[in-house]
Amino acid sequence: MSATRKRPRRPPSTLGAFVTKELHHILRDRQTLAILLLMPLVQVLLFGYALRTDIRDLRVAVVDPTPDVVSLRLRSRLAATTRFHLVNVSSTTNVIEGLFQRREADIAVVLPTSFAERLGRGDTAQVLLVSDASDPNTATTIQVYVRSVLSDFERELGGGREGAGTVRIGIASRMRFNPTLESANLFVPGLIALVLTLVSALMTAISLSREKELGTLEVLLVSPLRPWQIIVGKVVPYLALGFAITCLVLTAARVVFAVPMLGSVTLLLAESVLFTIVSLSLGVLVAARTSSQRAAMLGALVGTMMPTALLSGMIFPITSMPGWLQPVTRIVPARWFIVIARGIMLKGIGIEYLWRETAILAGMALLLLVMATRSFHAHLD
Amino acid sequence: MTGERADRSIEVDGLTRRFGTFTAVDAITFDVDQGEVFGFLGANGAGKTTAIRMLIGLLTPTAGSARVAGYDVATQAEMVKRNIGYMSQRFSLYEDLTVRENITLYGGIYGLSDAAIHRRTTELVDRLDLHEDIDARVKSIPLGWKQKLAFSVAVLHDPKVVFLDEPTGGVDPITRRQFWELIYTTAAAGTTVFVTTHYMDEAEYCDRVSIMVDGRIVALGTPAELKAQYEARTIDDVFVRLARAGNVAGSAA
Numbered sequence: 001m002s003a004t005r006k007r008p009r010r011p012p013s014t015l016g017a018f019v020t021k022e023l024h025h026i027l028r029d030r031q032t033l034a035i036l037l038l039m040p041l042v043q044v045l046l047f048g049y050a051l052r053t054d055i056r057d058l059r060v061a062v063v064d065p066t067p068d069v070v071s072l073r074l075r076s077r078l079a080a081t082t083r084f085h086l087v088n089v090s091s092t093t094n095v096i097e098g099l100f101q102r103r104e105a106d107i108a109v110v111l112p113t114s115f116a117e118r119l120g121r122g123d124t125a126q127v128l129l130v131s132d133a134s135d136p137n138t139a140t141t142i143q144v145y146v147r148s149v150l151s152d153f154e155r156e157l158g159g160g161r162e163g164a165g166t167v168r169i170g171i172a173s174r175m176r177f178n179p180t181l182e183s184a185n186l187f188v189p190g191l192i193a194l195v196l197t198l199v200s201a202l203m204t205a206i207s208l209s210r211e212k213e214l215g216t217l218e219v220l221l222v223s224p225l226r227p228w229q230i231i232v233g234k235v236v237p238y239l240a241l242g243f244a245i246t247c248l249v250l251t252a253a254r255v256v257f258a259v260p261m262l263g264s265v266t267l268l269l270a271e272s273v274l275f276t277i278v279s280l281s282l283g284v285l286v287a288a289r290t291s292s293q294r295a296a297m298l299g300a301l302v303g304t305m306m307p308t309a310l311l312s313g314m315i316f317p318i319t320s321m322p323g324w325l326q327p328v329t330r331i332v333p334a335r336w337f338i339v340i341a342r343g344i345m346l347k348g349i350g351i352e353y354l355w356r357e358t359a360i361l362a363g364m365a366l367l368l369l370v371m372a373t374r375s376f377h378a379h380l381d
Numbered sequence: 382m383t384g385e386r387a388d389r390s391i392e393v394d395g396l397t398r399r400f401g402t403f404t405a406v407d408a409i410t411f412d413v414d415q416g417e418v419f420g421f422l423g424a425n426g427a428g429k430t431t432a433i434r435m436l437i438g439l440l441t442p443t444a445g446s447a448r449v450a451g452y453d454v455a456t457q458a459e460m461v462k463r464n465i466g467y468m469s470q471r472f473s474l475y476e477d478l479t480v481r482e483n484i485t486l487y488g489g490i491y492g493l494s495d496a497a498i499h500r501r502t503t504e505l506v507d508r509l510d511l512h513e514d515i516d517a518r519v520k521s522i523p524l525g526w527k528q529k530l531a532f533s534v535a536v537l538h539d540p541k542v543v544f545l546d547e548p549t550g551g552v553d554p555i556t557r558r559q560f561w562e563l564i565y566t567t568a569a570a571g572t573t574v575f576v577t578t579h580y581m582d583e584a585e586y587c588d589r590v591s592i593m594v595d596g597r598i599v600a601l602g603t604p605a606e607l608k609a610q611y612e613a614r615t616i617d618d619v620f621v622r623l624a625r626a627g628n629v630a631g632s633a634a
Contacts, residue, residue, distance in 0.1 A: 017489020021478065028477045215471030222437045222467040223490045224459065 018233035040195045044252045047187040061088040061105040070116040100132045188253040189341030190314025193334040201304040204283030209296035227376045242276040262348025275337040281368030288375035308334040388415045390573035395445030405431040407596035418574045423593030450541040466540035476520035491538035525556030545576040581617035
């Protein structure tokens with residue numbers, strides 16, 4: 001029997017058989033699959049509830065050397081604010097140090113002597129805010145909250161007597177209330193990026209390097225499958241899984257935190273697919289360059305997960321990074337995806353404002369795919 | 382086909398592979414006829430694996446040429462791949478897939494039609510008596526059966542040549558016997574079998590063997606010829622003598 005009787009056509013089942021096998025791998029590994037599907041949900045809840053940038057239950061200490069009508073009014077004003085507790089009122093600043101050391105207060109508001117009298121004379125009353133700055137970010141936020149209360153109070157007094165009584169402490173910012181939802185809104189796009197990176201880059205790297213370790217990859221390479229077909233076969237099932245997870249996260253975010261979706265869902269899903277392709281290519285690249293599953297896993301964690309979590313602007317704003325680090329974030333794909341996702345979800349903008357970011361992602365996808373296929377070829381020798 | 386003899390399955394001429402200054406395979410030359418069982422012997426590090434990797438198209442030769450199933454390995458690697466089967470040293474089936482799924486996968490990769498895959502599956506199950514395990518995951522069946530299954534999958538698409546890289550590692554003697562019966566059946570049907578092994582008793586089962594030392598083929602012939610030539614009782618004795626000579630020469634150099 002001769003196999004060369006006619007020029008063999010490559011039936012579509014070649015790639016189909018390979019994709020089917022990949023799907024079997026994924027569906028058989030119940031534990032991993034369960035983790036992959038549950039983890040995004042847990043993360044939505046964790047990010048939504050725990051990773052808030054707003055702060056509540058602030059413990060405020062007041063130092064009021066000479067209580068009078070105005071100072072009492074301010075004290076009750078502070079106490080009435082839902083996010084503050086008044087934990088201590090004393091007449092001397094000596095107590096502050098102790099309160100901070102015992103971690104019993106977050107901020108001390110030091111009122112001037114003869115508050116009412118100074119205001120009556122039209123003098124400036126200096127109020128001093130002392131914060132426990134062991135956590136500088138929190139301390140800054142707390143100061144802003146207290147300032148906004150003082151500023152309201154100032155306006156209230158000023159309303160009584162035009163041009164007179166001022167509580168001058170230089171109020172700069174204004175907080176919008178109920179920022180809980182806002183932080184969830186900001187995190188969800190980043191979360192999608194993180195989960196997609198995890199599923200696509202990490203899982204592809206692991207699954208491909210497992211075949212390398214087991215020796216099955218060698219058998220595949222000896223078969224008529226071309227390297228690009230092996231890559232496509234590996235990537236397609238994870239692309240589908242990533243798509244499913246994106247839908248899951250979006251639904252959870254909507255149901256639990258009412259995260260808005262002002263723009264087109266279709267566009268967002270299409271951009272997610274693009275981002276997934278970038279991550280998948282990174283995973284293939286990592287697997288091609290490493291020789292064991294363990295090395296591939298570490299490589300994928302350090303090379304894709306960490307930049308996505310830390311350098312994408314997901315948690316830490318890029319503008320507050322050191323100057324030399326900011327340009328580095330430009331090579332992190334998640335940075336561009338987060339801009340796109342936030343734009344679509346929170347601002348409702350379309351491709352006409354997002355084409356630049358989309359083009360960057362598409363360019364990255366193309367470059368990485370070529371590199372991944374190349375490194376695969378190079379690995380043969 | 383060109384002027385080569387049609388019954389030559391493998392033609393190797395001066396095949397060489399260098400890694401930097403190290404010559405792993407040094408101008409080896411040999412032919413293998415169609416339907417022959419050819420034993421490719423050599424100590425670890427003698428260059429066997431490098432040679433096989435060139436023959437199956439995973440590695441490009443530095444010099445010389447090789448034709449497998451009538452196609453040049455350097456310029457027609459795709460056609461070579463289509464016409465060979467390969468069972469690697471490491472286990473080549475997917476343990477988390479069932480027997481049937483593994484057969485379907487490899488059948489699909491080699492472009493067999495669904496009907497052909499179905500037919501081959503039935504034949505294979507009958508031959509290996511795997512009726513009860515056809516839908517069991519491969520990891521749950523005994524190692525001996527796995528090896529026989531891996532071999533049957535490697536020849537599922539009726540390749541002209543099948544390369545077996547130490548196929549019987551870790552298998553008990555009875556299963557090895559059965560494995561060799563499979564090899565003979567396949568060779569009798571016209572498929573050339575190119576096999577490497579560590580077990581010298583297996584070398585005696587081959588039609589011809591070659592022995593590689595330090596990248597060169599130092600002996601080539603039927604087991605009987607080699608034993609006569611080196612006045613040895615077994616192929617094992619021949620092998621030890623040649624390998625030791627190679628080591629002495631190697632350390633003197």
